[in-house]
Amino acid sequence: MLMRSxxxxxxxxxxxxxxxxxxxxxxCAGLTALRSGRILLNQWRxxxxxxxxxxxxxxxxxxxxxxxLMGPSAMAAELVDWAPDPLTIAQCFPWxxxxxxxxxxxxxxxxxxxxxxxxxxxxxxxxxxxxRGAIELPDGEIILPLCDVPHYRNVFVVRSRDGGxxxxxxxxVAGAEGHEFxxxxxxxxxxxxxxxxxxxxxxxxxxxxxxxxxxxxWTVPRATGIIDYPAHLLELPDGRIVCVTGRRAPPFxxxxxxxxxxxxxxxxxxxxxxxxxxxxxxxxxxxxALRSDGSLFxxxxxxDANGVTGIQxxxxxxxxxxxxxxxxxxxxx
Numbered sequence: 006m007l008m009r010s011x012x013x014x015x016x017x018x019x020x021x022x023x024x025x026x027x028x029x030x031x032x033c034a035g036l037t038a039l040r041s042g043r044i045l046l047n048q049w050r051x052x053x054x055x056x057x058x059x060x061x062x063x064x065x066x067x068x069x070x071x072x073x074l075m076g077p078s079a080m081a082a083e084l085v086d087w088a089p090d091p092l093t094i095a096q097c098f099p100w101x102x103x104x105x106x107x108x109x110x111x112x113x114x115x116x117x118x119x120x121x122x123x124x125x126x127x128x129x130x131x132x133x134x135x136x137r138g139a140i141e142l143p144d145g146e147i148i149l150p151l152c153d154v155p156h157y158r159n160v161f162v163v164r165s166r167d168g169g170x171x172x173x174x175x176x177x178v179a180g181a182e183g184h185e186f187x188x189x190x191x192x193x194x195x196x197x198x199x200x201x202x203x204x205x206x207x208x209x210x211x212x213x214x215x216x217x218x219x220x221x222x223w224t225v226p227r228a229t230g231i232i233d234y235p236a237h238l239l240e241l242p243d244g245r246i247v248c249v250t251g252r253r254a255p256p257f258x259x260x261x262x263x264x265x266x267x268x269x270x271x272x273x274x275x276x277x278x279x280x281x282x283x284x285x286x287x288x289x290x291x292x293x294a295l296r297s298d299g300s301l302f303x304x305x306x307x308x309d310a311n312g313v314t315g316i317q318x319x320x321x322x323x324x325x326x327x328x329x330x331x332x333x334x335x336x337x338x
Contacts, residue, residue, distance in 0.1 A: 007116060014294070014302035014318060024110040024119035029053075032154070033290065036116075037138035037147070037169075045147075045169045046110040046119055049134035049154050052103035059101035069155075071098040107133035107151065109169050125149075125163055125172045131156055133163070133175070136235060136290065140193045140220075148220045150178065150201060152187035160186045160203055162220055179203055179214055179226045186212065186226065192238035192246065200268045202229070202236040202248065211236055211250070213268055230273040233260050237292045239301075245328065249279065249303055251289020256281055259291050259305050259319070263326070277326070279319050283307045287314065299323035 006020040034048035059068045075098050107127055110119035127133040133151035140148045147165040159180035164173040179186045185206035192200050199216040212226035233250035240246050246264040258281035262271040288307035301321040308314050
């Protein structure tokens, strides 16, 4: 679903299905606004089958049954109180999940229609999933970071030089024994450096990688100390970098971290609370945009006091994210 605001997030139009109603079975999508005016929508699409059909016609290694997809062990990291009856789970969720494909949809009318689609070949990786959009380099080349769905262990990039119509093969970014990297959040800094924050499903700590050569090579992933996930990044006009995340441990909430040194440190001991008071860990996936007055519009999902899940938003005024006063050698402002 896509919603549109004409007043920098104060009000929103009705949701519209994108790219089209027939595109069902998809995961979280990313949006990229190119300088040409074209908008790209990237998403991973799973193949779904009625459970009875999968059992009769597919090889067991070609699909995942509901017991694997919806069982307590699969959902424990996200929903602590999820406890379906193993004897009836197939009756409640009579579907099987197969493999899938990575797609890019293109819009040349401001996102009102996505008339053209291209499939991305992610081989040798099993697939390509990403919740964020791509990066457009100064020369017009587009870099899209993805992870190897459904394993969620390795991050790679694909490239396009024709506005998203065709894409290169994958170039590895991050993958290491003892880590499970996914949901990359990229940012092109004014300096030309690329940075990317990665969710790690082993440590539950965000890791950072950097590139000085337009994403052709990357540093070894380094733990940032941020215990929340996933992330979205934005560079402020003064050069500071802000990172918004979902905290899926008590106290549940949406957090904002600020780096004043290009992403080297994040002030992990003093994050800013964007929104708190959520009843559980079923929250997050925040995204943000810089408004014309210097404030940040931050959207995310979560449950309200009545247990209703929905999209929520907060606006952080410029003074809330202003840099801390500098102190002299004697500790005075």
